Amino acid sequence: MNLKNLSPWAYVPTAYFMEGVPYAVINILSAVMYSKLGVANDVFIFWTSWLYLPWVLKMFWSPFVEGNATKRLWILSTQYALAWIFLFIALSLNCSAFFTFSVLGFFIGAFISATHDIALDGYYMIALDEKKQSSFVGWRTVFYRFAMIAVSGPLVVFAAKLQKLTGDEASAWAVLFCAVSLLTAIVTTYHKFVLPRPAEDKPAVSKGELPLFAEVFKAYFKQENIIYILLFILLYRFGDACLEKVVVPFLLKPESEGALAVSTEAFGYIKGTLGLLAVIAGNIFGGFLLSRYGFRRCIWYFAVILVLPNFFYAYMAWFRPSLKVIGALLVLENFGNGLAMMAFTVFIMFVSQGKYKTSFYAISTGIMAFGMMIPNMLSGKLQVMLGYREFFLAVSLAGLVTFAVIPLCYKIKQLKEADAFIAKTDKTEFME
Numbered sequence: 001m002n003l004k005n006l007s008p009w010a011y012v013p014t015a016y017f018m019e020g021v022p023y024a025v026i027n028i029l030s031a032v033m034y035s036k037l038g039v040a041n042d043v044f045i046f047w048t049s050w051l052y053l054p055w056v057l058k059m060f061w062s063p064f065v066e067g068n069a070t071k072r073l074w075i076l077s078t079q080y081a082l083a084w085i086f087l088f089i090a091l092s093l094n095c096s097a098f099f100t101f102s103v104l105g106f107f108i109g110a111f112i113s114a115t116h117d118i119a120l121d122g123y124y125m126i127a128l129d130e131k132k133q134s135s136f137v138g139w140r141t142v143f144y145r146f147a148m149i150a151v152s153g154p155l156v157v158f159a160a161k162l163q164k165l166t167g168d169e170a171s172a173w174a175v176l177f178c179a180v181s182l183l184t185a186i187v188t189t190y191h192k193f194v195l196p197r198p199a200e201d202k203p204a205v206s207k208g209e210l211p212l213f214a215e216v217f218k219a220y221f222k223q224e225n226i227i228y229i230l231l232f233i234l235l236y237r238f239g240d241a242c243l244e245k246v247v248v249p250f251l252l253k254p255e256s257e258g259a260l261a262v263s264t265e266a267f268g269y270i271k272g273t274l275g276l277l278a279v280i281a282g283n284i285f286g287g288f289l290l291s292r293y294g295f296r297r298c299i300w301y302f303a304v305i306l307v308l309p310n311f312f313y314a315y316m317a318w319f320r321p322s323l324k325v326i327g328a329l330l331v332l333e334n335f336g337n338g339l340a341m342m343a344f345t346v347f348i349m350f351v352s353q354g355k356y357k358t359s360f361y362a363i364s365t366g367i368m369a370f371g372m373m374i375p376n377m378l379s380g381k382l383q384v385m386l387g388y389r390e391f392f393l394a395v396s397l398a399g400l401v402t403f404a405v406i407p408l409c410y411k412i413k414q415l416k417e418a419d420a421f422i423a424k425t426d427k428t429e430f431m432e
Helices: 012-036 041-067 071-092 098-127 130-152 154-166 169-194 211-221 226-235 238-252 264-293 295-307 310-319 323-351 357-386 388-411 413-425
Strands: none
Touching (some): 012 130, 012 238, 211 357, 226 357, 238 264, 238 295, 238 310, 264 295, 310 388, 323 413, 357 388
16 A cells, blocks of 8 residues: 555544544543542542643643654554553443542543644644645544544443443443443554655654743743733633533432433433534634634624523523423533634634744643633532532623633734734635
8 A cells, every 4th residue: 555645534534533532531521421420529520620731731742752753653652552541441440449540541541642632733744735734624623523522422322321231330331431442443553554654754853952942932921912812811711611520410410419310311412412513513603703704803792602601501500491401502502612612712823923833822722721620620629519509600600700801802912913914805714
């Protein structure tokens, strides 16, 4: 097989699907599993919030990945390692200390997954020429999102059916993780045969270049309006960050605990499948609006769409609506979240300009992950202390801080320049 002339369609879809699978398993599926296994909210939410840390810190060890071995080797090695980690998690679920061992597995898996992200994104830039990079940039996101849907939807439904079949929750999840491990190993073996070997794929960073890394950080934090940029990154999604981990047990746990007792299957269909499709629709529509009208003309509307659905959860906690109403509210919330997240992505793109724009983007996304991790860690304790009703009401009100950072956008030079360019060209392209 001549890998050099192989179409990117042979490996780009599966590669980015495999980028999304471990992220979704570690950050979404773990919360569903611990909710169903009866782990206390404050315990599992605190510890699973630490799983964001590798994505916060990955910018610091990216030079090591760049400077040691080929990116192709990193991709294959990390994917095989993830297959073993998922198997380890599966085997841990039927022992008495399952929580300790499984969290350890997820944490190691998170570092491996973040390392895989570094290698894959770098590989994409050298395996495809500029024309093909442009052609596949949107498809990368599509297949990454498909992975999120597959994990949050069909896999969760599969876990529910396994539980009914086996009569044991832990055994059902163990079988599921064995299946994920096998799938990962099969796709990785496929990649071993189809991933091209670009001539440029070789260690790229020498010891003499490492000081450049410090220079990049210095340049980032010396940007004009950096305080405004940091405040927006950290606080724009504050309410969403507080809700993220608590939403899963609120939907799945029994009514005796104040939760909604939605079945695992219904959760998979509504939150995992319809919800993520709504996120994709929001991404697409948000990208169109931003490219058509500019960031500053859209951001107030997007902020309202981001903040208002927080109150949906307060409504559901207090009034306990039917499953159809719950489903409709969750789909609306996910659509709004997809719309607002596109604004957030575009904000980071616009402020990541200049000589080190790729590194600036990586630093900004790391800060974003940190801004999600800390509220996540505290939310479980707060929910247990207040109960679901008071927690969702308090977080909904706290989420109004988003409106306090919106005016800062009108003072940031990079956003003014980007909006001026959009107004001049009147583009209607989809912006990733």
